Amino acid sequence: MSFSPKRRILSGAAAFAVAAGGSSFLSAPSALALGPGDHFAAPALVVGEDAATPVTSGNSSTKFTLKLPQGAVCTQDSANFGFRVNTYMVPASVDPNALAFGSDGPLGPPSHQPLFDQFQTPYVSGQTANADPPGRPGFIINLPATNYEVFPPGFITPGDYNIGVACIGPQGQLDKFYNVQKTFTADPSAGTSELSFVVLGEPPPVVPGVPMWVILPLTTLGLLGCGALILGRRRSALATGR
Secondary structure (H helix, E strand, C coil): CCCCCCHCCCCCCHHCEEECCCCCCCCCCCCCCCCCCEEEEEHHHHHEECCCCCCCCCCCCCCEEEECCCCCCCCHHHHHHHHHHHHEEEEEECHHHHHCCCCCEEECCCCCCCCCEECCCEEECCEEECCCCEECECCCCCCCCEEECCCCCCCCEEEEEEEEEEEEECCEEEEEEEEEEEEEECCCCCCCCCEEEEECCCCCCCCCCCCCCHHHHHHHHHHHHHHHHHHHHHHHHHHHHC
């Protein structure tokens, strides 16, 4: 029987919760062909176990996690609306917008895999945080550290891959996803899977725009302040006869 990491799902796999709060909102990676109706939410960042130190390269034993922008959510939560969080690893030629998910992770050929933690447990069907109050989005939380040691040598074809976290609705429909790309290279000295990787073009942080509900009150206060200053000067001028 051919090796299939998808089948290594343990009974406790769904107990993990996914992904994590980053600190900045990010621009969309140009490698993804985005269009109307796509499900892309934001880029993911590859970081170390501390969820902060950037990881730009590594091998099959390098532990990493995916850091998502602050406030990363699924449209609804797990407890009230049945939304779930999955991970995926697919060739870069596969559009994440077209992915479908089952109990083993992304559906498709063996090149479609979930991410596995350091204990070789796949992250599939994770739960969001409970929405408070119910009806609000479900925050994505607690993505475990992962690596590629689960894969035997030669199982992963060298090349570019989309790596990410996907929100899945109660009927299995893709809700939104957070994505980053890596290039894998065959390397006999690079751990049990004989793979090394380089993270591709993580976009720089973009300072988020100030929302209108903040801008309008500040603008109003500024105008009122200017008006009061001008009126005060006029009254002072009249009082001194100038």
